[in-house]
Amino acid sequence: MKLLRAPKLLTGRPDEVLLDAEVLVDGELIKGVGVRGSQDADGAELVELEGCTLMPGMVDAHVHLGFDRNVDPLTKKSTETDSHLLLRMAENARKLLSAGVTTARDLGGRDFLEVELRDAIEAGLAVGPHLVVATRPITNTGGHCWYMGGEADDAESIRRVARENLRAGADCLKVMATGGTMTPVGPPTWHAQFGPGQIRVAVEEAAMRGKLVAAHAHGTAGIKNATEAGVRTIEHCSFAVEGAPTPFARELDMDVVASIAERGVYVCPTLNSAAWHLDERYGPGTFDNLVDRLAKMRAAGVKLIAGTDCGFAIRGVENRMDAYVRGLELFAAAGWDNASVIEAATTLAAQAIGLGEVTGSLDAGKRADLIAVRGDPLAHLADLHNLELVMVSGRCVTQSQVDTAGSSVWLP
Numbered sequence: 559m560k561l562l563r564a565p566k567l568l569t570g571r572p573d574e575v576l577l578d579a580e581v582l583v584d585g586e587l588i589k590g591v592g593v594r595g596s597q598d599a600d601g602a603e604l605v606e607l608e609g610c611t612l613m614p615g616m617v618d619a620h621v622h623l624g625f626d627r628n629v630d631p632l633t634k635k636s637t638e639t640d641s642h643l644l645l646r647m648a649e650n651a652r653k654l655l656s657a658g659v660t661t662a663r664d665l666g667g668r669d670f671l672e673v674e675l676r677d678a679i680e681a682g683l684a685v686g687p688h689l690v691v692a693t694r695p696i697t698n699t700g701g702h703c704w705y706m707g708g709e710a711d712d713a714e715s716i717r718r719v720a721r722e723n724l725r726a727g728a729d730c731l732k733v734m735a736t737g738g739t740m741t742p743v744g745p746p747t748w749h750a751q752f753g754p755g756q757i758r759v760a761v762e763e764a765a766m767r768g769k770l771v772a773a774h775a776h777g778t779a780g781i782k783n784a785t786e787a788g789v790r791t792i793e794h795c796s797f798a799v800e801g802a803p804t805p806f807a808r809e810l811d812m813d814v815v816a817s818i819a820e821r822g823v824y825v826c827p828t829l830n831s832a833a834w835h836l837d838e839r840y841g842p843g844t845f846d847n848l849v850d851r852l853a854k855m856r857a858a859g860v861k862l863i864a865g866t867d868c869g870f871a872i873r874g875v876e877n878r879m880d881a882y883v884r885g886l887e888l889f890a891a892a893g894w895d896n897a898s899v900i901e902a903a904t905t906l907a908a909q910a911i912g913l914g915e916v917t918g919s920l921d922a923g924k925r926a927d928l929i930a931v932r933g934d935p936l937a938h939l940a941d942l943h944n945l946e947l948v949m950v951s952g953r954c955v956t957q958s959q960v961d962t963a964g965s966s967v968w969l970p
């Protein structure tokens with residue numbers, strides 16, 4: 559057993575703060591949480607975290623471990639071997655963890671390598687967050703991210719790809735409800751790739767095995783289709799309209815926003831370090847438009863969660879694996895108070911990906927996924943950069959002295 563003590567503790571739920579607190583960890587699980595002296599900790603190893611805040615490990619609801627700025631998704635398929643890519647993914651997972659992310663949902667890659675990596679991490683062969691993996695996104699033939707191998711055009715082929723993914727070990731399914739920006743010859747962002755009935759096939763296949771569906775959706779029509787189909791999360795949720803020069807809207811469709819809120823669908827707006835440079839890439843006003851849309855969705859009662867889409871650059875701007883906190887700072891820029899940002903990064907994100915009972919908050923019985931940061935992120939969100947300790951399932955995995963290449967290049 560380990561007893562972690564710190565002057566401040568956040569449970570992950572807003573307004574739940576303990577002063578002079580301790581967490582008792584027994585094996586992989588949290589045994590108890592309370593104020594100093596409250597835990598029956600005879601024989602436990604004591605870890606004093608002076609000047610620190612203890613809080614749940616953070617959740618990145620949208621990553622692509624199989625990509626970084628040195629992987630061209632369209633051409634590397636034929637050249638980078640799976641074994642080389644798997645090593646790259648392991649290093650990307652370590653980087654993600656080094657930012658305090660103890661659980662991540664991978665929403666698309668090739669050859670089911672995410673399943674291998676997930677299992678290797680659980681077995682202790684690699685260092686990384688717990689992974690929830692979608693494997694091949696379901697998309698149209700030649701559609702958004704077709705090169706990941708999940709092409710399907712009608713209900714029967716959607717069912718087939720869904721079942722193959724689940725057979726291979728997928729924890730969730732990903733449906734490309736619209737076009738996207740990473741597929742040059744694919745459909746535009748505002749184009750709806752599937753109708754609600756087709757997306758519902760994937761939702762049913764997932765539900766049969768107790769699993770959830772994430773829908774990539776930029777365009778308003780695709781967002782509406784995914785919402786009606788009963789997906790758990792909508793990714794990006796950009797409200798792009800036909801003919802728009804960028805994947806971003808100028809105006810939200812408030813009827814669609816209201817139905818997202820009413821059905822309790824979570825939205826992952828994929829806020830990341832690269833999004834701070836939107837104006838440079840898409841023109842002045844794009845960043846303000848994003849911030850405005852986020853604030854309006856939140857005011858309408860939509861549950862927004864943290865997720866970075868890391869792996870994929872935004873028009874050439876690197877979206878770093880270890881820059882998770884920069885994405886959180888964007889929520890703050892959109893008006894969230896720090897407690898709500900932390901909720902979006904912990905309890906809410908864990909609920910959204912189906913792990914609300916397992917992780918995302920500091921409670922007895924939950925997985926001992928936690929971090930300690932120097933300072934107080936409730937007062938200064940940037941203190942989330944100052945990691946003192948990262949624990950995954952009760953194992954300390956802080957690796958402050960490990961420094962590998964920024965991003966390795968594949969030389970065939």
Ligand SMILES: [Zn+2]
Nearest residue numbers: 620622665867
């Ligand atoms: Zn993505």
